[in-house]
Amino acid sequence: MRLNVPLTGAPEVDAVREVIESGYLTQGAKTAAFEDSIRAYTSARHAAAVSSATTGLHLALVALGVQPGDEVVIPGFSFPATANAVIQQGAIPVFVDIDAATFNLDPALLEAAITDRTRAIMPVHAFGLCADMDAITAVAERRGLPVLEDAACALGGTYDGRHAGTLGTAGVYSFHPRKIITTAEGGMITTDDDTLAARISVLRAHGAVRGELFMEFVDAGFNYRLSDVHSAIGLAQMTRIDEIVSGRRRAAAALTSRVAGIAGVQAPTEPAGTAHTFQSYVVRLDDDIDRDEVIRRMRTRDVETTLGTYGMHLQPYFRERFAIPDAALPETTRAHHQALTLPLYPQLTDDDLDTVAEALRLSVWESPRR
Known part of the structure; x- marks a missing residue:
């Protein structure tokens, strides 16, 4: 059983065929329509499609004025793309537990x-659960700092009724196949700031402004555009986003009811006022359980699992460059070693969920204790 299977079919195939047959493949009308669909869904004032969430984070940091040597505060527990976007700008990621x-x-x-030296705060909505944005934005406002949401996993998630990605200065979604909707590869930046949106638009396409007859290059920009081929897939996906999000939440609730009684396993939490997308269904194993051995034993039962995500300070590049001791980020270190991602997607049946839960129960029971 795979960890994730995108919910795709004939509508996505037909959408791609239409673009290919049109002869216009790069960023164009389909991308503009895809941006419109994200604006309408999230109520964001602006949305700019980009080639990935990673390039979106980098582009947003540039547009926010982050310079080499500046600091950007991020959580220690995330996929390394979060920190990489900061480093690509020559800035310094400051890891918080x-x-x-x-x-x-x-x-x-x-x-x-x-x-x-801090120039921005970049919270991550881990696995599709919004961070405590009221507390984060209160600090940001007090210190005069922008908040850039890494909402890669959180399209469709909400915080006090507001959409993830619209809670700070800007937000960035991912459309990788493991995310809520997919364009194969791609991302989107959202913001209500007119000036920031205009700068993102220029920087996204080589720093160019289109005139009557040709372009003028007013900045040293990037090629971070999203093609109409990818955007056509995204448009087809957006017609079923409510089905996808509700399906993930239904499957998550059903899986939680099955794993709740397994000794040594802590199911995901959903604080009051938030709506989790469950882009990943991540449990935490007790400290005496060998998480990696559980992954191996789940594999023998044909159930794909993986770690939750990465304690970035434990990865070779970040450890060598920043030398952050494990004791400085104790919960991040613990989550890196004890978090476990289980299969979850709308297509899973009740029998499938039974299989996942039973495989987890047996694998935890069989794994040697530390």
Whole structure:
């Protein structure tokens, strides 16, 4: 059983065929329509399609004025693309530990991480669960800092009724095949800031402004555009986003009811006022359970699993460059070793969920204790 299977079919195939037959493949009308669909869905004022969430984060940091040597505060527990986007701008990621229950940046630790070189705060909505944005934005406003949401996993998630990606200065979604909707590869930046949106638009396409007859290049920009081929897939996906999100939430609730009684396994949490997308269904194993051995044993039962995500300070590049001791990020370190992602997607049947839960129960029971 695979970890994730995108919900795609004939509408996506037909959408791609239409673009190919049109002869116009690069960023064009389909991309504009895809941006419109994200604006309508999230109520964001602006949306700019980009080639990936990683390029979207980088582009947003550039547009926000982050310079080499500046600092950007991020959670320690995330896919390394979060930190990579900061480093690509020549800036310095400052890792903050996470809340043990939510896997999100712990806002109680945020103030202490801010220095006179801090230029932005970049929370991650881990696995589709919104971070504690009221607490984070309160600190940001007090310190005069923009908040860039890494909402890669969170399209369709909400916080007090507002969409993830619209809670800060700007937000970035991912459309990788493991995310909520897919364009194969791609991303989207959302913002309500007119000036920021205009700068993103220029920087996204080589720093160019189109005149009556040709383009003028007013900045040293990037080629971070999304093609109409990818956008056509995204448009087809957006027609079923409510089905996808509700299907993931239904499957998550059903899986939680099955794993809740397994000794040593802590199911995901959903704080009041939030709606989790469950882009990934991540449990936490007790500290005496060998998570990696559980992954191996699940594999023998033909159930694909993986770690939750990465304690970035534990990865070779970040460890060698920043030398952050494990004790400085204790919950991040623990989550890196004990979080486990289980299969979850709308197509799973009740029998499939039974199989996942039983495989987990047996694999945890068989795994040697530390």
